Amino acid sequence: MPSETPLRVGLIGTGIFASQRHFPAIASIPSTVQLAACANRSIDKAKKFASETGIPESHVYDSLASLLSDPNVDVIDALLPSQFSLQAVKDAISAGKPIAIEKPIAANLAQAKEIVAIARSTELPVAVLENFIFWNVIPEIKSLIEQIGDVVYFSHYCTSPFNFNNQYLETWWRQKPEHVGGFLSDGGVHQVALFTEILGQVDTLSALTTQVREQSGDVDTLTATLKMKSGVLGSFTYTSAVSNPRINKLSINGTKGTVIYDFSDKASATLMLYTDADKTGKVIPVPDNVQEGVPKEFENFAEAVQKNDKSLLKIPPEKAFHHFAVIVASVESSKNGGTSVKVAEP
Ligand SMILES: NC(=O)c1ccc[n+]([C@@H]2O[C@H](COP(=O)([O-])OP(=O)(O)OC[C@H]3O[C@@H](n4cnc5c(N)ncnc54)[C@H](OP(=O)(O)O)[C@@H]3O)[C@@H](O)[C@H]2O)c1
Known part of the structure; x- marks a missing residue:
């Protein structure tokens, strides 16, 4: 062709x-x-x-x-x-x-x-x-974390209000999900994609999940402690089953500074850089069409x-496999009372 x-x-x-x-x-x-x-x-x-x-x-x-x-x-x-x-x-x-x-x-x-x-x-x-994965902010965050020394810890926290009129709730396959984790894998893989694209893959995790809304069809709320393959520690919370406001925030802490990307309001996301030299923080313009x-x-x-x-x-499928495997490992960990689970490899 x-x-x-x-x-x-x-x-x-x-x-x-x-x-x-x-x-x-x-x-x-x-x-x-x-x-x-x-x-x-x-x-x-x-x-x-x-x-x-x-x-x-x-x-x-x-x-x-x-x-x-x-x-x-x-x-x-x-x-x-x-x-x-x-x-x-x-x-x-x-x-x-x-x-x-x-x-x-x-x-x-x-x-x-x-x-x-x-x-x-x-x-x-x-x-x-x-x-x-195609958000323009990803390369921007990657370049900022070069200014914060060694990355030690991150927190990816995403909670949003349950929407009873959500059009996706009407689909039969989401109401009776065959996909592991139901809404956790449906929406949660996006969040895993975002933080792993910046911080690398997850090695092991311990997680707890729960189901808040009957309409979710399966567990809909997840909180996990992560150890990345790099040795960086992290936490990941994801739910779309709670109440207002929507909070979507990725904080990355290093030995010499912190980067915070707050995309709670997608139309006015903010990116902040704090360093030892600038403790009050600098606002970094978020590149255009971040959501496109x-x-x-x-x-x-x-x-x-x-x-x-x-x-x-x-x-490629290997990368998407990892995003999904993080959710699958979280569901498995929770079923075993939050024990540590190694994320599966393809
Ligand atoms: N990237 C994102 O942000 C994003 C957002 C939303 C959805 N998605 C993905 O897009 C895909 C579709 O989601 P959607 O929300 O558009 O769902 P949807 O409206 O239910 O669309 C699914 C389509 O698949 C068809 N289908 C259902 N069962 C089938 C079967 N057994 N064999 C063949 N076709 C079948 C349905 O046809 P019938 O109407 O005849 O059943 C329907 O047209 C999913 O993989 C979802 O994860 C991605």
């Missing part, structure tokens, strides 16, 4: 995130990717998506097999409940088509390991979409496909 030609995307799973985020993201970079076809097991929903996005009815299907047979489709974009992502990866790779799946990588570690194994066995890019990770995910996926180089992927 010539590099100047936009990749033709076949999208499967025409649900909420497909309409609200993938379609606008793809439409915003037309010289890189274009929606060519779509599929959904309930075909009416696929037809509605097609009419809203300009996909001709001749390229609307009710199965992945049909989508994969469409010669106008170069790559697959799969937005399925996570327990179906493994089969989608198997089918796409068998059909010789690169695929991007949404986070979390899978519903359990066995499936996640299979996805990693398939991705390792092929030159076709298999991407896991994790938009937080989704188009960048597609740009990165497309680059890896166009250059036929899977090493260009920012989130």
Whole structure:
């Protein structure tokens, strides 16, 4: 495929995130990717998506097999409940088509390991979409922590109010989750992605979880003590089941200073640097479009496909495996009364 030609995307799973985020993201970079076809097991929903996005009815299907047979489709974009992502990866790779799946990588570690194994066995890019990794603030924080001596400890604290009108609560697969940890893996992997992208991978952890809201379908609240592979210690609290206000804060403490990224209000996030020389702290401007990770995910996926180089992927399955494995280890630790658990490797 010539590099100047936009990749033709076949999208499967025409649900909420497909309409609200993938379609606008793809439409915003037309010289890189274009929606060519779509599929959904309930075909009416696929037809509605097609009419809203300009996909001709001749390229609307009710199965992945049909989508994969469409010669106008170069790559697959799969937005399925996570327990179906493994089969989608198997089918796409068998059909010789690169695929991007949404986070979390899978519903359990066995499936996640299979996805990693398939991705390792092929030159076709298999991407896991994790938009937080593309936040512009990440390289900024990484450069700031070089000014705070040795990093000793961090705290990643994310609590947000339970929203009874949350559209995602209506989806059947979130109400009866097959994915380990329910909402903890659904939303929590984003947070793990953020702090591990800055601080490296987690080695061991001890965690407690609880379920606050019946509507969550499973545990929805987590607090964990972490030991990173680097030796840095940390704590991670995540829940979307409590009350106001939303608090999203990453504090990183070093021997000579502290960096605090407060993204409680996504529209006005703040980044602060405190050092021995400046104890009152300096406000660092947060780079623009900090939340706009989704188009960048597609740009990165497309680059890896166009250059036929899977090493260009920012989130290969191994990395997404780790994000998910941290949540799985937390759930396991809590079931054993908070004992220390080593985070699984793929
Ligand atoms: N990165 C992010 O911030 C973010 C945010 C939200 C969601 N996501 C991810 O995006 C994906 C979709 O989430 P969503 O919120 O859009 O959910 P959704 O609205 O429920 O969409 C899921 C789609 O998958 C289809 N589907 C369900 N069961 C299926 C099956 N057995 N076989 C084939 N298709 C099936 C559904 O079709 P029917 O309607 O016919 O059942 C639906 O169109 C998930 O992986 C989720 O984790 C990511």
